[in-house]
Structures are given as structure tokens and as C-alpha cells.
Amino acid sequence: MIAFKHIFKSFGEKEVLNDVSHEMQTGKCNLIIGTSGSGKTVLQKCLVGLFEPNSGEISYDGTSFTDMTAENRKELRQQIGMLFQGSALFDSMTVEQNVMFPLDMFSKLKHAEKHKRVNEVLDRVNLVDANKKFPAEISGGMKKRVGIARAIVLNPKYLFCDEPNSGLDPQTSMVIDKLIYDITKEFNMTTVINTHDMNSVMEIGENILYMDQGKKEWTGNNEQIIFSKNELLNEFIFASKFLQDAKDMRMLEAKGIISDNRDMEDIISNGEEIK
Amino acid sequence: MDFFNQFGRYLLMLKGMFSRPENSKMYWKEFMHQCSDIGIGSLGIVAIISFFIGAVSAVQTAYQLVSPIIPKTTIAQIVRDTVILEFAPTLVCIVLAGVIGSKIASELGNMRVSEQIDALEIMGINSKAYLVMPKIAAALLTIPMLVIVAMVLGIWGGRLAGTASNILSTDTFDRGLLENFVPYNVTFALIKSYTFAFIISSIPAFYGYYVKGGALEIGRSSTKSVVISCIMILLADYILSQLLLNPPTS
Numbered sequence: 110m111i112a113f114k115h116i117f118k119s120f121g122e123k124e125v126l127n128d129v130s131h132e133m134q135t136g137k138c139n140l141i142i143g144t145s146g147s148g149k150t151v152l153q154k155c156l157v158g159l160f161e162p163n164s165g166e167i168s169y170d171g172t173s174f175t176d177m178t179a180e181n182r183k184e185l186r187q188q189i190g191m192l193f194q195g196s197a198l199f200d201s202m203t204v205e206q207n208v209m210f211p212l213d214m215f216s217k218l219k220h221a222e223k224h225k226r227v228n229e230v231l232d233r234v235n236l237v238d239a240n241k242k243f244p245a246e247i248s249g250g251m252k253k254r255v256g257i258a259r260a261i262v263l264n265p266k267y268l269f270c271d272e273p274n275s276g277l278d279p280q281t282s283m284v285i286d287k288l289i290y291d292i293t294k295e296f297n298m299t300t301v302i303n304t305h306d307m308n309s310v311m312e313i314g315e316n317i318l319y320m321d322q323g324k325k326e327w328t329g330n331n332e333q334i335i336f337s338k339n340e341l342l343n344e345f346i347f348a349s350k351f352l353q354d355a356k357d358m359r360m361l362e363a364k365g366i367i368s369d370n371r372d373m374e375d376i377i378s379n380g381e382e383i384k
Numbered sequence: 385m386d387f388f389n390q391f392g393r394y395l396l397m398l399k400g401m402f403s404r405p406e407n408s409k410m411y412w413k414e415f416m417h418q419c420s421d422i423g424i425g426s427l428g429i430v431a432i433i434s435f436f437i438g439a440v441s442a443v444q445t446a447y448q449l450v451s452p453i454i455p456k457t458t459i460a461q462i463v464r465d466t467v468i469l470e471f472a473p474t475l476v477c478i479v480l481a482g483v484i485g486s487k488i489a490s491e492l493g494n495m496r497v498s499e500q501i502d503a504l505e506i507m508g509i510n511s512k513a514y515l516v517m518p519k520i521a522a523a524l525l526t527i528p529m530l531v532i533v534a535m536v537l538g539i540w541g542g543r544l545a546g547t548a549s550n551i552l553s554t555d556t557f558d559r560g561l562l563e564n565f566v567p568y569n570v571t572f573a574l575i576k577s578y579t580f581a582f583i584i585s586s587i588p589a590f591y592g593y594y595v596k597g598g599a600l601e602i603g604r605s606s607t608k609s610v611v612i613s614c615i616m617i618l619l620a621d622y623i624l625s626q627l628l629l630n631p632p633t634s
Contacts, residue, residue, distance in 0.1 A: 157506055158505075159502055159505060159506070182508075183406075183508040183510075184508065185508075186506055186507060186508035187507070187508045189506060189508075190506075191503065191506045193502065194499070195498055195499060197498060197499040197500050197502065197503040198500075199500055199503075200494070200498075200500075211507055213410055214406050214410055214509060215406065215407070215507075269506075
């Protein structure tokens with residue numbers, strides 16, 4: 110579990126995070142959502158130590174990250190995997206070398222064992238026949254998969270994903286979401302995902318933190334988000350008419366006004382107005 | 385104020401490079417890779433420049449020495465000393481500031497904006513030690529070697545041009561090379577080349593490592609790093625010449 114309390118962060122005069130507290134739960138997909146500029150990326154970077162908060166407390170499974178020495182942080186980071194928005198693969202290395210890099214740096218395995226482990230994780234992310242390709246030669250979705258493979262190759266306890274679906278088509282986005290979800294369950298990791306993607310929120314949002322202008326605005330899960338009365342959250346999540354209609358439908362379902370797809374088809378074919 | 389801020393960050397970057405390597409083998413591999421990139425990668429341009437500079441200096445010296453009283457061996461002496469003292473270390477390093485400096489700045493800048501440096505930090509790797517240190521160490525090892533190659537090729541170029549233009553015979557040139565030779569000049573040139581190697585590698589590394597923004601900023605910081613490296617090379621050249629060739633008398 111990753112817990113953070115009263116996080117404040119500003120850049121010069123601009124306050125980016127204002128008293129944010131929350132807990133990211135083990136074995137779950139923890140989502141940080143919010144509009145652009147709401148502070149979610151800064152929060153994630155504070156959690157992994159790429160930014161230092163002005164004040165506040167961050168702890169990993171009860172151990173204070175804020176008070177850790179640089180040496181201890183380095184050790185902890187070997188248990189952290191991160192998937193970056195642009196994948197951040199090393200351009201000069203092949204897919205295989207990228208995934209093998211953390212093993213080369215931190216493990217004492219023999220080359221054959223490392224090779225086996227690399228193939229295992231590449232297989233796990235459904236990436237075959239790409240070992241010898243360079244990042245410039247593969248698609249965006251494949252890059253994300255390589256990024257995930259590199260992030261999990263050392264069996265981390267914590268996985269951070271910064272907008273894993275950005276730049277991907279909806280179908281590939283769902284594949285990546287499912288992959289992250291499955292890996293989280295399989296390895297019982299604490300996964301923290303920064304996202305704008307509403308599909309991700311609805312599909313894998315087990316613990317959601319909604320931020321607005323640097324403040325924690327709402328927390329809950331993908332079931333509760335439908336019924337939330339928080340205006341800011343509803344404006345953000347159900348911004349389009351399509352999503353608003355979907356929400357209305359789900360609420361009617363929940364109230365028992367409509368029970369299944371057949372009822373819905375009846376409503377549509379009969380032209381009944383939904384209120 | 386901005387200068388002191390930048391200079392402070394530069395010193396902090398240099399301090400940050402010194403830490404226990406996470407895996408010595410990987411650091412060694414990176415160091416060898418940089419030696420190949422900086423040393424072997426620049427050998428061609430260094431060879432061409434130094435050869436022609438030596439040749440041109442022989443022809444131009446002969447053109448200016450019109451007095452029959454001055455022996456022809458003087459041409460070889462002037463070519464030797466100008467190549468060893470100035471052309472090989474300074475001119476070659478100014479060219480290398482463009483070749484190597486822009487490469488280091490743009491490589492690190494690209495790694496910064498595409499979050500590759502952040503990825504290294506997240507893995508628990510000291511990115512300054514892993515990315516910057518091998519570049520500086522490789523430059524300190526290979527650039528003095530390139531300068532020695534430049535000295536040899538420059539003098540050889542002068543010899544070849546001198547004989548090809550019938551300015552002087554090879555025997556006269558060789559005799560001139562041995563007259564009044566001061567071995568300290570080579571030591572001085574090597575001191576300069578070590579200083580310039582540090583400038584050429586560390587300043588572009590600083591500008592690349594701390595770049596912010598996108599492709600435009602990478603280009604800007606790369607250009608800025610080359611310009612500042614060149615200015616620093618000329619400044620260091622003057623200071624070293626004053627200190628080592630013309631020490632203050634008490």
C-alpha cells in the first residue's frame with residue numbers, strides 16, 4: 110500500500126498540489142483522474158520521487174519514503190516499475206535489450222537465464238517476434254507493451270503508469286488496460302494509473318482519486334462513480350452526451366426501471382422517453 | 385544572477401556523478417561505447433583537418449619568409465611549433481566541440497524530453513553517473529590521443545606540402561624538425577587538450593541533461609552548448625598560455 114498525507118507542491122508562485130491525501134491499495138488498480146493541469150502527473154512524480162513535495166508524508170507499506178536516504182530510495186526503486194506516457198524506451202537498444210536492461214543492471218543471473226526471463230515477460234505482454242526490433246520500428250501499442258514488460262521484469266511490488274492509453278486507438282487501449290489489470294492481480298502489485306481515459310475508469314477503476322485544481326475532489330470506485338452527485342466529477346466524467354446517456358441508463362437499471370438489454374431494446378423501439 | 389544559478393547547477397551535476405556504480409560492468413560497457421563514439425567516431429575529421437592545416441601552414445610560412453638570410457629549416461620549425469602549440473590542441477578541440485559537443489547535448493536532451501532519464505532514475509540508477517560520467521571520462525581519455533594524432537598528421541601534412549610545392553626538401557624539413565625542439569611544448573599541448581576535453585564533454589552534457597521542452601529546445605541547447613564550449617576553450621587557451629608559457633615574474 111502506498112499512502113500519502115497532506116501533500117503540498119508548488120512551482121514558484123503556482124500551487125500545483127494542495128493538501129492531497131489518499132491511500133493506494135495493494136492488489137488493486139488505483140486510478141488518479143482529473144482534467145489537464147489538475148496535478149495528477151505532479152502527484153505521481155512526487156510519489157516516485159522525481160519531484161520533492163514541499164510538505165507532506167509519503168509511505169510505502171508503512172515505511173516513510175519522504176524521510177528515506179538517497180541510498181534507501183535507490184533500493185526501494187528496484188521494487189518500482191513505471192510505464193511512461195511516451196514509453197521512454199531507450200532508442201539505441203532493441204526491444205530485447207530494453208527489457209533486459211534492468212536485469213543487466215541489478216540481477217546476478219547468467220545471460221541464458223536473463224534471456225529466458227525476458228522472453229517470459231515479452232510473452233506475458235503478448236509480444237512475439239519483436240525481440241530484435243528497435244523502438245522506432247514498432248507501433249505505439251507495442252511500445253507500451255515493451256514498456257510494461259520492462260517495468261515488470263524485476264517483479265516489482267509497485268507499478269506506476271502515466272497515461273498508458275494516450276495516443277492509442279480504443280481497441281488497443283482496452284488491451285493495455287486488461288493487461289495492466291491482469292498483471293496487477295497476478296503479481297498482487299500496487300498499481301497507480303494516471304489517466305484521462307473514461308473506458309479505463311469504468312473498466313479497471315477499483316480505487317479512484319479524482320483531482321481538481323490540485324485538490325482531492327472525490328474518491329471511490331467505478332461502481333460508485335456512476336451514482337456520484339459531485340458536480341465537478343460528473344462534468345468531467347460524463348462530459349459527452351453519449352456518456353451522460355450511458356450513465357442515465359445505468360441509473361435506470363439500478364433503480365429497476367429497466368432490467369436487461371431486452372427492456373432497453375423495447376424502450377428504444379417503442380420510442381419511450383427516459384426521464 | 386542567472387549565471388551563478390547555472391554555474392551552481394553545473395557544479396552540482398558534476399558532484400552528482402560521483403556515486404557507487406550499481407553495476408560496474410554496465411558502466412564499463414557504457415564507457416567503452418563512449419570511447420568508440422568520441423574517439424574513433426571523430427578520427428576521420430581530426431585526420432583531415434590536421435593534415436590540411438599542417439599543409440597550409442607550411443605553404444603560408446614559406447610565402448611569408450622571403451628573406452634569403454632565413455634558412456629553409458625555419459619553415460619546418462614554425463610548422464612544428466604552431467601545430468604542436470596551437471593547431472593540434474586548440475583548433476582540433478574547437479572542431480570537436482561542434483562534433484562531439486552537439487552530439488552529447490542532443491543525445492542527453494532527447495533522453496530528457498522523452499523521459500528516458502526519468503526511466504533510469506525510477507529504476508534506481510544514478511543517471512548522472514551512468515550517462516554523464518562515462519562521456520567525460522571517455523573524452524578525457526580519447527581527446528588527448530586525437531590531439532597527438534593531429535600533431536603527427538599536421539607535421540606530416542606540412543612535410544608533404546613543402547616537398548610537393550618544391551619549397552624545401554624532405555631532408556631539410558626533417559632537419560628543421562629536430563632543431564630547437566622543446567619537449568615541454570608537447571606537455572603544454574597535452575595539458576591544454578585535457579582541459580579542453582573536460583570543457584567539450586561537461587558543458588554540452590550539462591545543457592543536454594537539464595533541457596526542458598521539446599525538439600526546438602534540444603536544438604537551442606545544443607547550439608548554445610557548442611558556442612559556450614568554444615568560448616570557454618579560447619578563454620582557457622589564453623589563461624593556460626599565460627600561466628604555462630609566460631609565468632608571472634616576481
